[in-house]
Amino acid sequence: MVQAALRSGAASRRAVFEVFARRLPGARRYGVVAGTGRVLDALESFRFGDDELAFLRDNRVVDAPTLDFLASYRFRGRVYGYREGECYFPGSPIMTVEGTFAEAVLLETLILSIFNHDCAIATAASRMVHAAGARPIIEMGSRRTHESSAVAAARAAYLCGFAATSNLMAGHVYGVPTTGTAAHAFTLLHDSEEEAFRAQLDSLGAGTTLLVDTYDVEQAVRTAVELAGPDLGAIRLDSGDLGEAAHEVRAQLDALGAHHTRILVTGDLDEHAIAALAAAPVDGYGVGTSLVTGSGSPTAALVYKLVAREDASGDMQAVAKKSVGKPSRGGRKNAFRRFDETGAAAAEVVTVSDVQPPDSRPLQVMLVDGGEAVGREKLDDSRAWHREAFGELPSTAHQLSRGDVAIPTVFD
Amino acid sequence: MVQAALRSGAASRRAVFEVFARRLPGARRYGVVAGTGRVLDALESFRFGDDELAFLRDNRVVDAPTLDFLASYRFRGRVYGYREGECYFPGSPIMTVEGTFAEAVLLETLILSIFNHDCAIATAASRMVHAAGARPIIEMGSRRTHESSAVAAARAAYLCGFAATSNLMAGHVYGVPTTGTAAHAFTLLHDSEEEAFRAQLDSLGAGTTLLVDTYDVEQAVRTAVELAGPDLGAIRLDSGDLGEAAHEVRAQLDALGAHHTRILVTGDLDEHAIAALAAAPVDGYGVGTSLVTGSGSPTAALVYKLVAREDASGDMQAVAKKSVGKPSRGGRKNAFRRFDETGAAAAEVVTVSDVQPPDSRPLQVMLVDGGEAVGREKLDDSRAWHREAFGELPSTAHQLSRGDVAIPTVFD
Numbered sequence: 001m002v003q004a005a006l007r008s009g010a011a012s013r014r015a016v017f018e019v020f021a022r023r024l025p026g027a028r029r030y031g032v033v034a035g036t037g038r039v040l041d042a043l044e045s046f047r048f049g050d051d052e053l054a055f056l057r058d059n060r061v062v063d064a065p066t067l068d069f070l071a072s073y074r075f076r077g078r079v080y081g082y083r084e085g086e087c088y089f090p091g092s093p094i095m096t097v098e099g100t101f102a103e104a105v106l107l108e109t110l111i112l113s114i115f116n117h118d119c120a121i122a123t124a125a126s127r128m129v130h131a132a133g134a135r136p137i138i139e140m141g142s143r144r145t146h147e148s149s150a151v152a153a154a155r156a157a158y159l160c161g162f163a164a165t166s167n168l169m170a171g172h173v174y175g176v177p178t179t180g181t182a183a184h185a186f187t188l189l190h191d192s193e194e195e196a197f198r199a200q201l202d203s204l205g206a207g208t209t210l211l212v213d214t215y216d217v218e219q220a221v222r223t224a225v226e227l228a229g230p231d232l233g234a235i236r237l238d239s240g241d242l243g244e245a246a247h248e249v250r251a252q253l254d255a256l257g258a259h260h261t262r263i264l265v266t267g268d269l270d271e272h273a274i275a276a277l278a279a280a281p282v283d284g285y286g287v288g289t290s291l292v293t294g295s296g297s298p299t300a301a302l303v304y305k306l307v308a309r310e311d312a313s314g315d316m317q318a319v320a321k322k323s324v325g326k327p328s329r330g331g332r333k334n335a336f337r338r339f340d341e342t343g344a345a346a347a348e349v350v351t352v353s354d355v356q357p358p359d360s361r362p363l364q365v366m367l368v369d370g371g372e373a374v375g376r377e378k379l380d381d382s383r384a385w386h387r388e389a390f391g392e393l394p395s396t397a398h399q400l401s402r403g404d405v406a407i408p409t410v411f412d
Numbered sequence: 413m414v415q416a417a418l419r420s421g422a423a424s425r426r427a428v429f430e431v432f433a434r435r436l437p438g439a440r441r442y443g444v445v446a447g448t449g450r451v452l453d454a455l456e457s458f459r460f461g462d463d464e465l466a467f468l469r470d471n472r473v474v475d476a477p478t479l480d481f482l483a484s485y486r487f488r489g490r491v492y493g494y495r496e497g498e499c500y501f502p503g504s505p506i507m508t509v510e511g512t513f514a515e516a517v518l519l520e521t522l523i524l525s526i527f528n529h530d531c532a533i534a535t536a537a538s539r540m541v542h543a544a545g546a547r548p549i550i551e552m553g554s555r556r557t558h559e560s561s562a563v564a565a566a567r568a569a570y571l572c573g574f575a576a577t578s579n580l581m582a583g584h585v586y587g588v589p590t591t592g593t594a595a596h597a598f599t600l601l602h603d604s605e606e607e608a609f610r611a612q613l614d615s616l617g618a619g620t621t622l623l624v625d626t627y628d629v630e631q632a633v634r635t636a637v638e639l640a641g642p643d644l645g646a647i648r649l650d651s652g653d654l655g656e657a658a659h660e661v662r663a664q665l666d667a668l669g670a671h672h673t674r675i676l677v678t679g680d681l682d683e684h685a686i687a688a689l690a691a692a693p694v695d696g697y698g699v700g701t702s703l704v705t706g707s708g709s710p711t712a713a714l715v716y717k718l719v720a721r722e723d724a725s726g727d728m729q730a731v732a733k734k735s736v737g738k739p740s741r742g743g744r745k746n747a748f749r750r751f752d753e754t755g756a757a758a759a760e761v762v763t764v765s766d767v768q769p770p771d772s773r774p775l776q777v778m779l780v781d782g783g784e785a786v787g788r789e790k791l792d793d794s795r796a797w798h799r800e801a802f803g804e805l806p807s808t809a810h811q812l813s814r815g816d817v818a819i820p821t822v823f824d
Contacts, residue, residue, distance in 0.1 A: 001598045008611030010601050017597070042559070055584040063615075101601050108595075112555035113562055143524035144711045147454070148560035150525055172467040183520075185429070185718035186413045188731040189422050189513050199420030203475075214733045239735035289711055298710040299556045299701060306597035319600040321626045323651035 002102050003066040011102035013310040016332045019095035025297035027402035032126045033094050034156040035118030036084035040373040042110055048073055075103050079368035085386030089348045091409040093333045108304040115302050120294035121156040129161035131275040136163035137285045141292035153292045159383050181236050187214040197227050207233035221249055225256045234262040243280040250281035270295045271400050308332050336360035344394045351412035414514050415478040423514035425722040428744045431507040437709035439814035444538045445506050446568040447530030448496035452785040454522055460485055487515050491780035497798030501760045503821040505745050520716040527714050532706035533568040541573035543687040548575035549697045553704035565704045571795050593648050599626040609639050619645035633661055637668045646674040655692040662693035682707045683812050720744050748772035756806045763824035
């Protein structure tokens, strides 16, 4: 596309691309913007190096003028978008990219890859955090997804309220709090469960979390409290009927005087399983597979569409395709969240007008100017912002069932 | 775990870990081993650098003896496993890692992340390739998944018979053939569809693929053949009822004399949609979202379990946990595929014995010896091997519906 547009001369036309979702996968009530910080990092460093250019040349992927264009490529345009952690709805322009056609079209895969992954994970995470109420959730799904996705997934989970991750790289790169537990392999490694527990307590102290379902849970809990005393930090249950087991273990711990020993449950939990455990004496959840795979919706269905571009006479024109079943709305859009008299969000207003509607707040901020990221936020600030933005939504947003979005999108 | 095991002395016990799936997600008939080559690359270069060690020290993640252990860490053990491209079934030991407990347990997340992602994608890809029959499939899902997963997904798709990918990095890094098509944005960029088609034909020649559903398909096909002549390479349809549209466009192309112009279809295709288009005049498929998300099963549910380890007296002992609903089988296992009198695969034999059963072939090969990869294969050889291994399976493996696995696993 870039090669043909360079040849036709259209490559240098000013263009506006918009990132939005036509629908929310899984018939969810809201989506969560995640990945903005990663997009800004990637966009600033997006270049074609000698290796890449040699590959493109040697394999005749593009012609010589295109190679020259790519060799000097860096994005010099502007980007606006929703703040990371913000909620979004069908049609929300979560990012708007302004530049020449050639410089902006090259960013499609980069931007969509990051948002489609991170928003899918974040949306699942936000639902789980709401389902867990005040109880903390630990992200422990790294081994169930691509090794790099795992780091981004841990970041997205923390953004939406997860307490910590078992992914140390996410701690290193993004400052996400890290934690861990022992696996069954650690118990099996030792000649007895008692020996394994003793080794763990010797090294990590009584505050550690002992995994008690390798052989027999009741026996393991007895051994754990005998060895650690009533100050044992936590036990972890990873199999069986977790609600029933939690009740039994709580009673046993209390009978042994270990009133403050917490019960952490893991094992194929998703937001529905978490909600179903609300009445069980559980103190925390560990979530793996369902988090890193977006709990049934592993991609956010976001698209990157040309909505306006310069014409032959230099005027900006709204453009939109007419494909059956996939209509787009042309024009560079602004977005505002409108509130009702109680202060709850009532509508997502997406409009080609610049005028802010009454009782609303603007949703887009400037993120990149002249190719430089100007809208970076600390991950903890984005995390606080998500809590706030989620809190504004009407209570229908809290429903885990499939259904209508929490607020309608009004195109104006 | 490593810290506590170093302290208890159990860290240096010889250990055997096994990678296997308890079940195949999506009730599929077979799984495809993919990622072995990536595991070998990652394993050879898996080290803890100064940055990582500083993070672990500064955040008191592990104690000083553990930091020393990690600083000099490199895997020095042996690895056996299924060839990349091989088919697998529940219980198949697709990889077996032998080393000390500490050196082998550290590889869990690395190995599982790669296999759980790549095997999920490869299994979906293999089903799509079978559904497409002789028609080529292009992988074009990069924008729907994490930016690094996209590269691995393109590799896994090619392994299983996809013809090419739109992911240039997969071409650069893994030598996967690359191709591309124009997007709607390219048509919308120009002042008319005719101008857009002319620009593309000028730059890429009549052999290119023109996207014809931006405005009106019939008009676009007419314009395309007028401009390109009857040697137009291909047209792409991305919306509407693809089967119906393909019939209409084929008739129109033939009426215009463009008998050799191919019809490429794209747009939310999965293996079922591909199979449903078998009778339509379609010459090739482009698949995105469903490929990179594993077509409903984005992770392969593979686990990494300790199956044997040295005891206090230095003897190797089989070990297995007894957790409710998640039983494991202890002991270091061999695996053989047994054939019936017609030459079709009849059973997966997983056994702690070294004796090869009659009418079978061994499934594990040595992949790593003394920490050095010795089992690398060319991606094209793995691709050929997958075709062969799939061809051995009984015809039940060809069924796209949910159901029983194609051959039973016999534990011996």
